[in-house]
Amino acid sequence: MHSFPGRKLRVAIVGGGIGGLTCAAALKDCDNIELDLFEAAAKFIAIGAGIVTWPRTWSVFEALGLNEEMLERIKKMDPCEEVFPAWEFRLSDSKGGRKIHELHYRDATPTNLHRQQLLDLLLEHLPFHCQVHFGHRLVSCREYEDRRGCGVELHFRNGVTLDGYDIVIGADGLKSVVRQTVIAQSRSWTGLDASVKDLGFSSSMTNGEQCHLGRRHDILYTGQSAFRGLVPREKLAALYPNHRALRTSTIYCGKFKHIVVYPISNGEIVNVVAFFADSQSGSPVILETTGSSSPQNNQVPTDAVVNMYPGWEDEVVDLLKMLEKPTIWPILDLNPLETYATSRIALLGDASHSMSPHLGAGACTAIEDAYILGSLISRSKFNTLIDIKRVLAVYNTLRQPYGNEIMRWAREMGEFYEFDSQDIQVDEVVDSLVNEATEEHISKFRKGTEKYWSWPVRAAGTIGEDLRRGQEMLDEAKLGDLSCSRMTGINN
Structure with missing residues (x-):
């Protein structure tokens, strides 16, 4: 990876959960970037207890160099x-x-893992060039193009304001402040480089426009x-x-x-x-x-x-x-997002597709997002702003359709568990599913379960598939042959 001529690429990760730490670990070989990680809490701590991981997720652990250590720590019960x-x-x-x-x-x-167990292991693999800032809760995020140049400005509750970031990665969870900026920018449009417009990007935010927490319709x-x-x-x-x-x-x-x-x-x-x-x-x-x-x-x-x-x-x-x-x-x-990225900002994990826990897919999908994004950044050469736009555009094309689909599947699976979906409904006045669910209901339940729980073994959205497609799209972008027809969602 090469940074901008004459200086290092400045990258900020907002959020020190599993997704943020995975993304930082994926940037371990990028010692020629300035990497800041901002965490709102006073220390790293996992929210929740259990997390179910699958071979597709373990491929990330292996790529990060965690796999051998994980196997040693996680012994079978007997x-x-x-x-x-x-x-x-x-x-x-x-x-x-x-x-x-x-x-x-x-x-x-x-x-099956305990979240804190995974978090602690990821902490051991933070890059030496990653500067961690605790007690930094983001309150606004602004992408700008003005007399200072272009970049992203971050303002924190403790009064600290930092700007000049070339890439900001929003890993700040369900209540993501970074997401608010991405949503606001997706509602406006001005001309961009043609290869980036094909990816559905919006322009920079109007000067002075900021996003804050409050009433959240997202x-x-x-x-x-x-x-x-x-x-x-x-x-x-x-x-x-x-x-x-x-x-x-x-x-x-x-x-x-x-x-x-x-x-x-x-x-x-x-x-x-x-x-x-x-x-x-x-x-x-x-x-x-x-x-x-x-x-x-x-x-x-x-x-x-x-x-x-x-x-x-x-x-x-x-x-x-x-x-x-x-x-x-x-x-x-x-609400499903139209895009997970702007020209300088990318969302991952719960910030982009916070989902119901009914498929156990939230953490695994965040880990995959983080590794794909980190890998695309680490494998790319950045000489101009358009290089950043293209990398984030490719990430968005790879992950947005997949993340939104799994988020929808998770909600629908929860409805199946309670026999309250459009496909299987048992009269709500009954006392017990045990007594009232028919063989037809149960047959539909089994089919739905097999469909929705196919996500751990699908080729779509896996590390190998995404990185292969991502490299193809970046190569095409450099040749000026990046068309809308080639930039479609993940095929099933």
Whole structure:
């Protein structure tokens, strides 16, 4: 990678979560750039507990040089040779719960991690040239072309203002401030280089225009909330040594409710996420400019969780009774974005496609976004501004269709778990899916599950496929042969 003649390329990553740290690690060989990483908190900390990773995600770990260390740290619980499904699905909202489907993959075994475990490992691989700034919560982001030249200006709540960045990477999560700038710019248009216009880019923001938190129509309340909590393996095994949750990742389904459980941290902890619908979906979210950037996570009594699932099968109720310090979270996602990038700014992870957790795809997709973007930057030569525009345009073309599709699939899968989708609906006045779901309902459920849970093994959006296509598009751009017909979304 070559920087601008006479100086280094200035790059800022906003957000020190899994996506931001992965992107920084992907820039490890770019010691001729100035790399700043801004984190709002006083230290790096993972929000949430469990994360399910797949071979496509591990290809990123391997490319970053993490794979060997990860394998050493994440030991199998025991050498048992019994084969367990990737997921087991049950109808559970009655004492007579029953299994309705199992999901198996060929050569695609999931690995369950604790988020902090992954975050800590990524921290060990931060580039030496990455300058980390804690306590920097972004309040506005502005792309400019004026007497100073052109670049991106960042203003933080602590009063610090920094400008002159050539590339800003928004990894600032659900409440992304950087996203607001991208949305604002996508609504205006002026002439750009033809090869960039073909990618659907907008012009720079009007001087003085800024984006702030406040009323957010880009963020939507899905109509669901979730209890989250952990159960120590030792505690569960002492009373129920054969409990399904100790070994098998399971989704317990019910009308307007479902519960996801799976072991994490080398099987020492069972992660529990219990969902319930409590209002109409699609409501815009109002966010305050003060407070934490993480979702609301108020602690609730364990009894409140248990009481939300009366009459469910005993193995579910018994597991819920063991939850330690459960919290309640609203489930939010985004209106799909028309673009994940401008001429100098790119979004990744939750900043671009924050999604419902029903496919366990959010963190994995963020990791892939981050590595693809970092790789495109590290493999490119930057001599003029148009080189930046082209690289970010290629990233957007690769990741925006895929990210938006997985975000939509995640919401639709959540509706399937509760038999409340357009394809399978059980009368909402029934007492139990166990008793009322017909074989036709269950057949459609299985087909939907196989469709939506195909994402971990799809060729579309994988590292190899994206980098190959990305290099082809960059080569074409340099030859002036970058057309709209070639810059389409990812093919299924």
